[in-house]
Amino acid sequence: MSGPTGAGPVIEVRDLTKRFGAFTAVDRVGFEVHAGEILGYLGANGAGKSTTIRMLCGLLAPTAGTALVAGVDVSRHPQKVKRLIGYMSQRFSLYLDLSAAENLDFFGGAQGLAGRRLRARSQAVLEQVGLLAHRDTRTGDLPGGWRQRLALACAILHEPHLLFLDEPTAGVDPVSRRSFWQLVRGLVRAGTTVLVTTHYMDEAEYCDRVGLMVDGRLAALDTPAALKARLVPGRLFDVHGPAAGSRGRLAAIAGIQHVEPFGAGFHVRMADPSVGAGDLAGRLDAAGFPGAVIDDLEPSLEEVFLEVVEGWPAPANAPEVPA
Amino acid sequence: MWTALLAVVRKEFRQAFRDKRIAFMLLAAPVIQMTILGYAVDLEVDRIPTVICDQDLTSQSRDLGAAFVAEGTFRRVATVRDPAAASRLLEQGTAAVALMIPVGFARDYARQIPIDVQVLVDGTDPNRAQVAMNASAQFLAERAVGVSLQRLSQAVAAGGAVRSLPQQRLTPRILYNPRLKSAIFMVPGVAVTVLLVITTIVTAMGIARERELGTMEQIMVTPLRPAVLLLGKCLPFAIIGLVDVGTLLAVGSYLFGVPIRGSLLVVAASSILFLFSTLGTGIFISTVSRSQQQAILGGFFFLMPAILLGGFMTPIENMPAWIRPLTYLDPVRYFLEILRGCLLKGSGFADLWRQFLALALFGVSIMTLSVLRFRNRLG
Ligand SMILES: Nc1ncnc2c1ncn2[C@@H]1O[C@H](COP(=O)(O)OP(=O)(O)O)[C@@H](O)[C@H]1O
Numbered sequence: 124m125s126g127p128t129g130a131g132p133v134i135e136v137r138d139l140t141k142r143f144g145a146f147t148a149v150d151r152v153g154f155e156v157h158a159g160e161i162l163g164y165l166g167a168n169g170a171g172k173s174t175t176i177r178m179l180c181g182l183l184a185p186t187a188g189t190a191l192v193a194g195v196d197v198s199r200h201p202q203k204v205k206r207l208i209g210y211m212s213q214r215f216s217l218y219l220d221l222s223a224a225e226n227l228d229f230f231g232g233a234q235g236l237a238g239r240r241l242r243a244r245s246q247a248v249l250e251q252v253g254l255l256a257h258r259d260t261r262t263g264d265l266p267g268g269w270r271q272r273l274a275l276a277c278a279i280l281h282e283p284h285l286l287f288l289d290e291p292t293a294g295v296d297p298v299s300r301r302s303f304w305q306l307v308r309g310l311v312r313a314g315t316t317v318l319v320t321t322h323y324m325d326e327a328e329y330c331d332r333v334g335l336m337v338d339g340r341l342a343a344l345d346t347p348a349a350l351k352a353r354l355v356p357g358r359l360f361d362v363h364g365p366a367a368g369s370r371g372r373l374a375a376i377a378g379i380q381h382v383e384p385f386g387a388g389f390h391v392r393m394a395d396p397s398v399g400a401g402d403l404a405g406r407l408d409a410a411g412f413p414g415a416v417i418d419d420l421e422p423s424l425e426e427v428f429l430e431v432v433e434g435w436p437a438p439a440n441a442p443e444v445p446a
Numbered sequence: 447m448w449t450a451l452l453a454v455v456r457k458e459f460r461q462a463f464r465d466k467r468i469a470f471m472l473l474a475a476p477v478i479q480m481t482i483l484g485y486a487v488d489l490e491v492d493r494i495p496t497v498i499c500d501q502d503l504t505s506q507s508r509d510l511g512a513a514f515v516a517e518g519t520f521r522r523v524a525t526v527r528d529p530a531a532a533s534r535l536l537e538q539g540t541a542a543v544a545l546m547i548p549v550g551f552a553r554d555y556a557r558q559i560p561i562d563v564q565v566l567v568d569g570t571d572p573n574r575a576q577v578a579m580n581a582s583a584q585f586l587a588e589r590a591v592g593v594s595l596q597r598l599s600q601a602v603a604a605g606g607a608v609r610s611l612p613q614q615r616l617t618p619r620i621l622y623n624p625r626l627k628s629a630i631f632m633v634p635g636v637a638v639t640v641l642l643v644i645t646t647i648v649t650a651m652g653i654a655r656e657r658e659l660g661t662m663e664q665i666m667v668t669p670l671r672p673a674v675l676l677l678g679k680c681l682p683f684a685i686i687g688l689v690d691v692g693t694l695l696a697v698g699s700y701l702f703g704v705p706i707r708g709s710l711l712v713v714a715a716s717s718i719l720f721l722f723s724t725l726g727t728g729i730f731i732s733t734v735s736r737s738q739q740q741a742i743l744g745g746f747f748f749l750m751p752a753i754l755l756g757g758f759m760t761p762i763e764n765m766p767a768w769i770r771p772l773t774y775l776d777p778v779r780y781f782l783e784i785l786r787g788c789l790l791k792g793s794g795f796a797d798l799w800r801q802f803l804a805l806a807l808f809g810v811s812i813m814t815l816s817v818l819r820f821r822n823r824l825g
């Protein structure tokens with residue numbers, strides 16, 4: 124199979140909607156994914172991330188809207204899509220009573236690989252995910268992080284150019300999460316396009332672009348830096364110390380746009396990006412809070428997410444939220 | 447498609463034989479089950495515990511009692527004089543049959559007047575009761591004939607002329623299973639039951655497990671088609687089931703002397719047709735179950751009536767009239783008729799085509815329905 128040739132997006136989604144009875148799980152979602160990028164899909168449990176992915180994989184028929192995956196309309200040719208993609212479902216789904224190699228045997232066969240080619244690919248992916256030494260270990264005896272890597276190996280066995288990963292690192296320790304992400308980035312460098320969901324905010328930083336999903340709607344989609352600049356503009360400071368004051372009184376100080384309790388102190392956002400830590404200290408002093416300790420803060424995606432979810436007063440340049 | 451099918455089949459075999467308990471259930475358990483059923487749940491009745499209630503206490507009455515238990519169908523557990531004592535033994539279950547020899551038996555015997563010898567039979571086990579009644583009736587009839595013959599020959603001897611005597615005896619002859627050996631009757635039944643259980647429950651559970659563990663979703667995103675997946679999941683258990691049938695027949699004929707009078711082709715063909723019904727039912731059960739547990743329950747919900755109505759234990763003729771029509775809806779019935787007919791009577795396709803037709807109809811319709819349901823559920 125030859126890769127997509129950079130012309131146009133690899134995934135094109137328009138007004139994609141899924142209703143279960145009266146409940147709308149995915150509500151008119153639209154986005155594009157370009158060849159060779161990692162698109163992260165962020166959202167709380169039940170936001171509709173898995174439902175979106177399952178529609179894109181041809182597992183669920185959309186109620187409305189269109190999705191073109193590698194140029195194939197998923198609602199018309201779900202079977203055709205399946206040849207082109209790799210998918211790791213949210214729940215761990217390999218056979219625990221089979222060895223690593225036997226799992227690869229089965230899923231490779233299901234993809235139509237056989238004989239020498241299957242053996243060669245099994246060997247290659249096991250090496251790639253670092254499980255060659257454990258090829259004959261019962262999958263149930265592998266630690267959680269290793270199983271996820273084996274699941275990834277199964278998903279890339281047939282060399283798909285498009286990979287859907289649904290919460291691939293859920294319940295895995297931080298070290299394993301990092302090594303998993305290194306694998307994914309390696310695949311992307313080799314030309315694979317990845318759509319990945321997660322609810323770990325820190326993982327979104329590995330993504331080229333991040334979509335935020337809230338209650339079935341795609342509330343924002345951009346690069347992490349752009350999201351931060353747009354949704355958490357101004358400057359962010361960490362204010363703590365003996366006289367950090369109360370939230371309400373801080374918020375009343377001129378120039379302070381938002382105050383969020385954080386640990387023993389507060390995260391304070393200034394509307395004017397040119398205001399420095401020294402200026403803020405002066406204003407706090409004037410307002411009767413001398414001696415507060417003030418540190419510069421880089422906004423995290425967590426703040427971006429809270430901004431979107433909690434419906435903070437949206438800045439004028441915030442992306443359009445689909446109604 | 448062949449690659450994918452082979453992958454599924456190989457995986458199913460690996461999983462089945464990886465788990466020693468499942469492997470045991472599939473291969474050893476049927477033979478053990480048949481051996482136990484063949485010996486223990488012995489429908490063949492002999493050595494029925496019997497109390498002889500001898501109220502006459504003469505040498506003639508003792509003779510009668512001894513002759514009653516001589517043949518082996520009845521086994522003497524006690525000899526009493528008091529009828530109340532005999533009743534008590536029946537009530538306690540120590541004896542299942544009481545032979546009541548009345549006072550004056552020897553006297554009436556000498557006077558050549560009819561004697562009422564009563565046989566009391568415990569009816570709690572109808573099968574045993576039936577055997578006891580038949581055997582005692584036969585015994586008393588033969589005895590009466592014997593006595594008359596003896597008398598006549600004595601009379602003839604006294605008269606000095608020896609002639610042949612016209613004699614009439616009713617001699618029932620049982621065909622196909624002359625010694626009414628129950629194992630011979632049981633083995634086909636066990637073979638049917640084993641095939642039924644293995645293919646239905648294992649199929650239903652296997653699919654439900656994939657759904658429960660989430661592997662089904664992972665499979666569904668491969669190009670593997672649902673029909674190929676089902677075929678691959680059923681094929682190994684169909685093969686194991688057929689191996690079991692073969693083993694059961696071999697062991698049955700070795701241990702219990704079950705004859706194989708008909709063609710093995712008939713056995714194989716009917717087994718394969720029967721498999722369509724059982725595998726189809728297994729798939730159907732999996733489409734209405736969310737978990738393995740529900741699949742097991744669903745399986746038993748189907749298996750119990752299927753086995754009972756099929757005539758495995760109770761001959762269909764002995765079932766209540768209102769139940770009998772239901773047995774026509776049970777594929778087990780037809781398969782059992784084919785197996786018994788073929789093994790015991792040597793019947794072939796020409797004799798059994800109705801049963802074959804019924805099996806084929808059931809199999810194809812259940813299978814079609816289930817596969818369609820399975821496909822729709824993947825939606
Ligand atoms: N098959 C289904 N039937 C009914 N409701 C469903 C089904 N699948 C998902 N949902 C509902 O849709 C919503 C979104 O689910 P999901 O896409 O799994 O969310 P996420 O992956 O973001 O946690 C949830 O409220 C869930 O209960």
Ligand SMILES: [Mg+2]
Pocket residue numbers: 169172173174213289290
């Ligand atoms: Mg999910």
